[in-house]
Amino acid sequence: MTDTILTESSFFHEPSLQLKVVKRDPELPFRLHSHEFNELVLVIAGTGLHFTKDEEYQLREGSVCFIPIGMQHGYKDIEGLALYNILIGENMLAKNFLDLSELPGFNSMFMTSGQIPTLLLNPTQLSETLPILEMMEKEADDQSFGSGSKTLAYSCLLNLIITLSRIYDETPRENNQRAHRLWDVIAFMDRNKHRSLSSEELTEIAHMSTSTLNRYFKLATGLSPLEFHTHKRIAYACTLIQKRGLSIAEIAQATGFSDPNYFSRQFRKIMDTTPKEYQKIFTNRLS
Template identity: 30%
Template sequence: MFRMPLSAFLQDESFPFFIQYGIHKEPLYLHSHDNFSELVIVLSGSAEHIVDSERYRIRKGDVFVISDETEHGYTDVRDFRICNIMFRPSFFFTPELDITESAGFQALFVLEPRYSRKSRFSSRLKLDMDAFLQINRMIDQLHQEFTEKSDGWKTILKAEFLKLTVTLSRLYRFEAIPDDAGILQLAGVIAYIQKNYAEPISVSQLARLSNYSERQFIRLFKEAFGCIPMTYITNLRMQKACELLRTTNLSIAEIASRCGYHDNNYFSRIFKKHNGMTPSAYRARVIKNIS
């Protein structure tokens, strides 16, 4: 299998984004992505999409995201035209963005890519005509900015891509995927965690939100994210703590509280276990690297 690097498309390695229009008259060989994701909007025609060992038909108006490590390609192409947007999620989807609190975002950009490489999962966002025209205008603007590279093009591209992300997340309709309740329930749970990570959260509470038994919920969660729910919450809290240590002058006690810890000593122990140093040492290293 060919592993496609994002660097093959980039002229500027510091800005991991690439957009293009593609007309496929021949099948596209199987390949995977090297540390980047691909947002695909089908603009016309249809094709059979191969994802790992599964195949399903995609048509005009379908929107999906392929993550790294996922082998995919196209066959049986018929007047097949798409827009590809290649991007590195960690560059665009930074921790402070509230879009991560959206169930639509979690479904389209996080869970669907994970499920598609683990099981037969072909749920996709399907745009109606009004939404299709709206998204078409947005990607035309993105493509123009990317091609012309006028003053401030990186700034406006990042802003416009995030706007596209928000719009697609809002358009995601869970009722359109009745055959896979898991994506619906887990997306809502992850959005809840992102919004309430600083509050006390129990596995039983999350299981009730998912409408699964606690045992089923833990199994599905671990299958999707590779860890149990409480580990996910701890990782998120540590990510938020690191962000606050880097970007604010808040005291360690205030940061601990904002991340859901009301015992400073316990917070420091968890932080050190997770990051290999205390919060104070982490902040000192950040300051040293800046100066």
């Protein structure tokens, strides 16, 4: 079978900006293929298997992986998988850019060869990353002359790379791998972002004691299972606010908070702003 190679000319129509953001919703199964460019993948929903000739990687919401030029990979066993592909030309990743090379996470995540570095973002990290992606997608596609869009798109790329590199530095590798043992619990949380959960429900799904589950979750995410689920519910609330059309009380109800005041306190604790302030900021940004 002839190897499938995705070429630069198919995606980069502006030689001075070898950067393209492609949202795939849904992502489809894809046989082994490689690229003439780097690819950064960030999963926003669903599950699937990301595979190479030698290994398979479980994908879920928050999964991040970096595929260097020439590396063969593909997707299979997909269920509602949605992701962003950030296509990055070789000349866009300049290791000698100021102090970028001093970031250990940058070297480990973006300057490796012969392997696919992976990372798992928690819901809060994912919700903070998505606006950077959305801005990069908008500016990279802007063909207006004299608008500064190319520079802004590149600044978004640097922002994303530094953000992910710092998260990579702060996440112990062994602990991050342990998160992959908790897929069933996290998938159950995904299906129940509209309500609160009990420790008993989660331990039954995990087939672990409460103390063991708490220990693994703390090691993998820095949060207890119930705190992690609260973060997911608040991230879901952010999505509902961004879609607009619902009141804060309705969003609280939709995410399982019967008391709007308690919802507001939890939202502020996690997002460092109130739901109304977030709604106002996001509405102004869109305007």
